[in-house]
Amino acid sequence: MASSVLGGLTPRAREIVQAARGLLDEEGPGALSMRRLGERIGMRAPSLYEHVRDKRTLEAALISVGFEEQAALFTRATDRSEEPLIAVAAAYREFARRQPHLYRLMTERPLHRELLAPGVEDAAALPVLLAMGGDLERTRALWAFAHGMVILELNHRFPPDADLDDTWRKGIEAFRTMRPA
Numbered sequence: 001m002a003s004s005v006l007g008g009l010t011p012r013a014r015e016i017v018q019a020a021r022g023l024l025d026e027e028g029p030g031a032l033s034m035r036r037l038g039e040r041i042g043m044r045a046p047s048l049y050e051h052v053r054d055k056r057t058l059e060a061a062l063i064s065v066g067f068e069e070q071a072a073l074f075t076r077a078t079d080r081s082e083e084p085l086i087a088v089a090a091a092y093r094e095f096a097r098r099q100p101h102l103y104r105l106m107t108e109r110p111l112h113r114e115l116l117a118p119g120v121e122d123a124a125a126l127p128v129l130l131a132m133g134g135d136l137e138r139t140r141a142l143w144a145f146a147h148g149m150v151i152l153e154l155n156h157r158f159p160p161d162a163d164l165d166d167t168w169r170k171g172i173e174a175f176r177t178m179r180p181a
Contacts, residue, residue, distance in 0.1 A: 003065050003068055003069075004068065004117075005061065005064045005065050005068050005117045005120065006018070006061075006065065008117065009061070010051060012051045013051040013052055013061075015041060016037065016041065016048060016051055016052050016058070017052070017058065017061045017062065017065070019037055019040045019041045020032055020037055020058055020061075020062060021062060021065070021102075022040070023036060023037060023040060024062060024101050024102060024105060025099070025101055025102070027101075028101045028104070029101060029104055029105045029108075032055065032058070032059065032105075033045075033055075034048050034049075034055060037058075056112060056115060057115055059105060060112055060115030060116055061117075062102065062105060063105060063106050063111070063116060064116045064117035064120045066099070066102045066103075066105070066106045067106070067116070067117075067120035067121050067123065067124040068117070068120050068123070068124075069095070069099075070091075070092075070095055070124040071120070071123035071124040071126070071127070073091045073094070073095055074088050074091050074092070074124060074127035074128060075126075075127050076091075077090065077091035077127070078091075078127045078130065078131055084127070084130065084131035085131045085132065085142075085172060085175060085176055086172055086176075087131070088127055088128050088131045089142070089146055089168065089172045090168075092128075092146045092150070093146065093149070093150055093153075093168065096150040096151075096153075096154065097150070097153070097154070100154050103150070103154070104154075107147060107151070125139070128142065128143065132175075138175070138178065141175070142175050145171050145175070149164075149167065149168060149171065
């Protein structure tokens with residue numbers, strides 16, 4: 001988890017966020033309690049608050065790292081592709097499938113932008129915006145499609161015989177052929 005977000009934290013706060021990431025990856029957002037986190041790193045839960053203001057701040061650090069990871073993944077995907085829209089959609093799906101608990105933490109609750117590391121959300125959105133030709137509303141529509149597809153896939157809501165790769169292809173193709181307003 002190499003991260004400039006983590007680099008801006010004190011060593012102990014960085015250790016706490018990294019331990020929280022371990023809990024999140026292993027057990028999901030429900031495992032993120034200060035008590036569990038304290039047990040994991042050998043600290044009493046009240047002592048954690050000397051290094052991390054509260055649970056929302058801890059979650060915002062994790063979300064910031066997630067946006068940072070998305071930005072890097074999306075940029076790599078689009079930089080080496082002649083079809084940036086297809087590449088960024090595939091990268092989005094890959095991120096969510098590879099890290100479903102982090103993805104859920106990032107997307108299933110209100111986003112406290114004031115607690116995020118500055119610029120991380122915009123950095124993750126920029127490759128998607130560029131892939132959509134700079135059209136903000138089309139970009140939002142693409143995000144809504146991609147998020148809906150991913151969350152339905154993660155929740156096993158499609159019938160067992162559904163060809164999700166084909167569904168993704170057709171959805172992205174609709175965005176590719178959509179004329180900008």
